Amino acid sequence: MSMYLWPLLFTIFAWWFGTGIILFLNQRSPTTYQGTFWLSGCVMLFAIVGIKTSSSMDTVAAAYCGFTCALLVWAWQEIGFLLGFITGPRRIACPPDARGWKKVGFAFQTIQHHEIALIVLAIVVTVASWGGVNQTAFWTFIILWIMRQSAKLNLFLGVLNLNENFLPNHLKYIHSYFSRSLMNPLLPISVIAATVVAVPIWQAAFAVGASPYQITSCTILGTLLSLAILEHILMVLPISSEGLWRWSFRA
Template sequence: MSLSPWIAALSALFLWWFSTGALLLLVRRADRAGGWAHRQLLIMAVPLLVLGVIGLWQSLAWDGIGGVYVGFAAALAIWGWIELAFLTGIITGPERAPCPPGLSGLARFSKAWGTVAWHELALTMGLLLIVIVSSGAENQVGLWTYVILFVARISAKLNLFFGVPHMTTEFIPRPLSHMASYFRKGSVTAAFPIGITVLTFAAACFLFQLSLAETDAEAATWALLAAMAVLATLEHWLMVVPLADAKLWRWMLPAPLPASQDERPRS
């Protein structure tokens, strides 16, 4: 077997770990700086979005293994910028207050939706635009990468809202501190098996396609997508299995500000 599937899978693993850690590091530093630091960070990251858009466009007609990696990285760049806009509190939603005590049912869901509404719309608009530009393209790895991230993120948010036994809240940035009040710690609901089933099925489909790959480019494509689907599935299982996954990034981040220093004006 060619080494390309293994290289692709390890590349996906590294980029997932590194990009997550980089976003957390940048946002934590902005938290510590206060003031306009969050807005400045997002503006300084605009070249990431531009490179992502250009890379995705260039990859569409590039059917070699280079195009596979460019399309994959481009989708991560676009997704990463939108996520950064969320983590910095710039694109979130109209609701910025903690969940009122005792709120439940549709009223709680409506409030929770208000905390992320604009972010979800931004992610959806990004998906629709990528679907449009990728239509009929030779290389669609960027589209499928974004789709996996999109489905996994929606499923994860729903599970955090409905309830999971384990969750990590220590990395929630200061502008989003109110969102933890909308999370529910408890037994899993129907949202968990549905999310796990969809992601596991996707991973199985990608692995099956990998077994049929005839070229290095095809093998790299399906290995990248399978690795992302497996990682998304693993992230879901970590909501029910008590493993200290936060240690993967905690060592590289500056300590959060003490509570007494965390009352600076929001950026």
């Protein structure tokens, strides 16, 4: 049973602690932003090398390495976005009269550079892991990417919990592009579709004759996707997830 427990706990810890560290770095003085951004970029370069190296090995350690390195690559663009380096050409609040596709266009302009960065990083991760027996890093990044896009769309269409404290003061204008409502038509589709994908991943983890690598990799990916599903559900529940990272916020 420990073959499932350790990758499950490791994934939960990495998701929780990694998010907290990024939020903490974002709460520091703006004078530290540039140094933090470039340092995280150096870490990302080492992570890409780690993805390339681990992709050729189907071992338990390689699965952990691929997952961790993919998270470090993902962290770079998260830090770049929250610190304001990778956002978009539009950095003002949404006009009150903007509706429909006009609002969609304005909203995209606020995150345009961020979206381009995600596409570039997805290509880099794909190339780094191409042809390898260990695709944990690739699927980690794809899960993060797709579920983040889903979260953005649901925030735009309307959810109950907007998690306002996750955005720093210099990005507060982005909240004007969000909508608050009890539910939107996309959210149940997002949850159901992600669950349909998560089920076979967990089935592969518990398959008879599964290798230690397969168990570890599938448990990591299944846990990560399940956490993303939980985050979507929390969007429409009267429960804020901000308390999980209260330690990372500063007054």
